[in-house]
Amino acid sequence: MYSRRITLWALFIILLPITTQAQVLEEAFMEEQLLELLVEDLAPDLDVSEILERLRQYLIHPLDLNRATEQDFAALVFLSPLQINNLLNHRKQSGHYLSVLELQAVEGFDIQAVRLLQRFVRVGVQSDGKRLSVRDVVQKSRYEVMVRYGRILESQQGYQITDESRSRYLGSPDRVATRIRINYDNRLEIAVNMNKQAGEPFFRYAQRYGFDFYSGSILLKDVGIFKRIIVGDYALQLGQGLILWNGLQFGKGAWIGSVARQGVGLLQYKSLNESNFMRGTSAVIAHRNWYVIPFVAWNKLSGNVMEVDDQREIRTINYSGNHRTPTEQNYRRAINQYVYGVSTYYQRDRFKLGATWLSTTFDGYIRPNNELRNLFSFEGRQLNNMGIFYNYTYRNTYLYGEVAQSVGSGYATNNGLMASLHPKLTVLINHRYYAADYYHFFAQSIGEQSGLGNERGLYTGLMYHPSRKIEWVNYLDAFSFPWLRFRADAPSSGMDFLSQFSYIWYRKGRLIFRFRHRLRPENFTDPARSENLQADMIRNQGRVDFQYKLNENWSIRSRAELSYYFKELTSREFGVLLFQDVLWSSRSSKISGNTRIAYFSTESYDSRIYAYEQDVLYAASFPLYYGIGWRSYANVRWQLSRKVDLWARYAITKLPGVESIGSQLDRIDGDKRSEMRLQIRFRW
Numbered sequence: 001m002y003s004r005r006i007t008l009w010a011l012f013i014i015l016l017p018i019t020t021q022a023q024v025l026e027e028a029f030m031e032e033q034l035l036e037l038l039v040e041d042l043a044p045d046l047d048v049s050e051i052l053e054r055l056r057q058y059l060i061h062p063l064d065l066n067r068a069t070e071q072d073f074a075a076l077v078f079l080s081p082l083q084i085n086n087l088l089n090h091r092k093q094s095g096h097y098l099s100v101l102e103l104q105a106v107e108g109f110d111i112q113a114v115r116l117l118q119r120f121v122r123v124g125v126q127s128d129g130k131r132l133s134v135r136d137v138v139q140k141s142r143y144e145v146m147v148r149y150g151r152i153l154e155s156q157q158g159y160q161i162t163d164e165s166r167s168r169y170l171g172s173p174d175r176v177a178t179r180i181r182i183n184y185d186n187r188l189e190i191a192v193n194m195n196k197q198a199g200e201p202f203f204r205y206a207q208r209y210g211f212d213f214y215s216g217s218i219l220l221k222d223v224g225i226f227k228r229i230i231v232g233d234y235a236l237q238l239g240q241g242l243i244l245w246n247g248l249q250f251g252k253g254a255w256i257g258s259v260a261r262q263g264v265g266l267l268q269y270k271s272l273n274e275s276n277f278m279r280g281t282s283a284v285i286a287h288r289n290w291y292v293i294p295f296v297a298w299n300k301l302s303g304n305v306m307e308v309d310d311q312r313e314i315r316t317i318n319y320s321g322n323h324r325t326p327t328e329q330n331y332r333r334a335i336n337q338y339v340y341g342v343s344t345y346y347q348r349d350r351f352k353l354g355a356t357w358l359s360t361t362f363d364g365y366i367r368p369n370n371e372l373r374n375l376f377s378f379e380g381r382q383l384n385n386m387g388i389f390y391n392y393t394y395r396n397t398y399l400y401g402e403v404a405q406s407v408g409s410g411y412a413t414n415n416g417l418m419a420s421l422h423p424k425l426t427v428l429i430n431h432r433y434y435a436a437d438y439y440h441f442f443a444q445s446i447g448e449q450s451g452l453g454n455e456r457g458l459y460t461g462l463m464y465h466p467s468r469k470i471e472w473v474n475y476l477d478a479f480s481f482p483w484l485r486f487r488a489d490a491p492s493s494g495m496d497f498l499s500q501f502s503y504i505w506y507r508k509g510r511l512i513f514r515f516r517h518r519l520r521p522e523n524f525t526d527p528a529r530s531e532n533l534q535a536d537m538i539r540n541q542g543r544v545d546f547q548y549k550l551n552e553n554w555s556i557r558s559r560a561e562l563s564y565y566f567k568e569l570t571s572r573e574f575g576v577l578l579f580q581d582v583l584w585s586s587r588s589s590k591i592s593g594n595t596r597i598a599y600f601s602t603e604s605y606d607s608r609i610y611a612y613e614q615d616v617l618y619a620a621s622f623p624l625y626y627g628i629g630w631r632s633y634a635n636v637r638w639q640l641s642r643k644v645d646l647w648a649r650y651a652i653t654k655l656p657g658v659e660s661i662g663s664q665l666d667r668i669d670g671d672k673r674s675e676m677r678l679q680i681r682f683r684w
Helices: 002-020 024-038 049-060 070-074 081-094 100-105 111-117 134-140 326-331
Strands: 142-152 175-184 188-196 213-223 226-237 265-268 278-287 290-308 311-318 335-348 351-366 380-394 397-406 411-422 425-434 455-467 470-481 492-505 509-524 533-549 554-567 571-585 591-602 628-639 644-654 672-683
Touching: 070 081, 081 380, 081 397, 081 411, 100 111, 134 175, 226 290, 265 278, 265 290, 290 326, 509 554
Parallel strands: 311 351
Antiparallel strands: 142 175, 142 672, 175 188, 188 213, 213 226, 226 265, 226 278, 278 290, 290 311, 290 335, 335 351, 351 380, 380 397, 397 411, 411 425, 425 455, 455 470, 470 492, 492 509, 509 533, 533 554, 554 571, 571 591, 591 628, 628 644, 644 672
């Protein structure tokens, strides 16, 4: 014990500057790097607050290293399964952590990993565990209220149409969102969201109660045998996601560990995304090494419902959450979806084995259109899914997987291993098979398509870390589609390869070189033939990214990215994106800001380039750059007092020489598109 304390004092001396210097700029870079590693090629307006809010909550209410479970650590999203296992194993073998500085002694954690994790964990005093009382909840809870407003400043076509027989936007271009959070001792949490998107009516039409989207939930922790109880909106993330994975999913990217899913189980749903969550109640019941998660939900979906021969037929389901036009208003909340099921698992030390049953019923008959590629699409009123999942750690090897079946039809399986062959070398191998007739409504897992099915693939990844300054990540994913798919009228196959080399200056910056090659066949139309042909489609991307912290107040980031698009027999295109970021924070950190100026040139939408943009708190943008022009934005945060923060953002895109930007109802006449956003937060 004495030598252990001496080691901790040595680590304290090494890491002391980290905890005593301003971290505003470092947190901005951390957030950006994490999102770019986890989520790529997302929809530009997708809400990623699910991740950002969770991480920020852990900054305020850190996890206790001596009480946190595997699911708690997995909720941090940036830890690999091997790292989580090492954290728990170190605690079991060496006893309770004495300080967060002890993380340096855990296998698989270099100093960068320690610096990242130590912001979200603590070694603290346990809660007194006394009974909840209304008085304590009211007087001792932490409260947070946040209001966000934004809009596009130019007039769009959808707001100019007055002819009621035409499609048009029925509401104003204003975007308004409100978040309310109440947290009592991390034992009781209340979350409320209200959201109006641009073009949606407010206190009119179908939104006669104001906002288009209301969401709320109450979470109770550690009540007898109940580890968690949630009433309201919740999310379930189970196994590898073959049956049930609500919320955001992480695709293939520079962090190969995201391929090995870590189902965290039951979570509050706090996102502004209006689909892929449950509205009802669920709980986690624990007894020794057994855990049971029963759940029930009644979800309202939007879609096209028709009466055919006295039967309700569901022709389409719209998951966008947009209810702006007369058609979207008619589709709003037109479909009832009833969900119930249970997941149970046994967990002991490094072994976990579980099973899931899910039943989904609709108040109408789902009938897909009769296109040939929909031959294996789901048809009916009710769908049942069942499956088993597992993971096991043997020394430095993590085995995981899930097998699922849609009852009466096909099955899906996803299995893999992650192994630390050497302290400096980690490999990951994953095999997936999703039958064309495997049906689901809530599944999300690794794959090339938006939904699971009609796919098989083999993914291999490698991360080499010879020193704390160098990191080299590679993956190769080879896949095939046994049946037809969107834009491919024949079975096909392809590949996805990524290589990223990073040179890191400790606590100062990094230089990143990235290359990505993607090959996937698509339809090619030959006027001389009646059927479509298959043509190879290639996308290559090359990136150089440089980040550097000039001092405690200023940081910079520069990027150059090239894209190459080639479609056999049709087109060959090139694109380029250059941008420069500057980040600043005052000495007191009460005022901070960042700005970007970007130049882009692509021949069409096919050679587009995505890039993450910083935004106001709990928001992030992933706009796609295409055409020839400039884009710039600026964000400012001002801490008015200990309880009040204000954010402002302005962004502008300029495409010289074009007559309009956007298409259809989003079209803007002219060569400029600008937007602004204001946000205020009250905490007490």
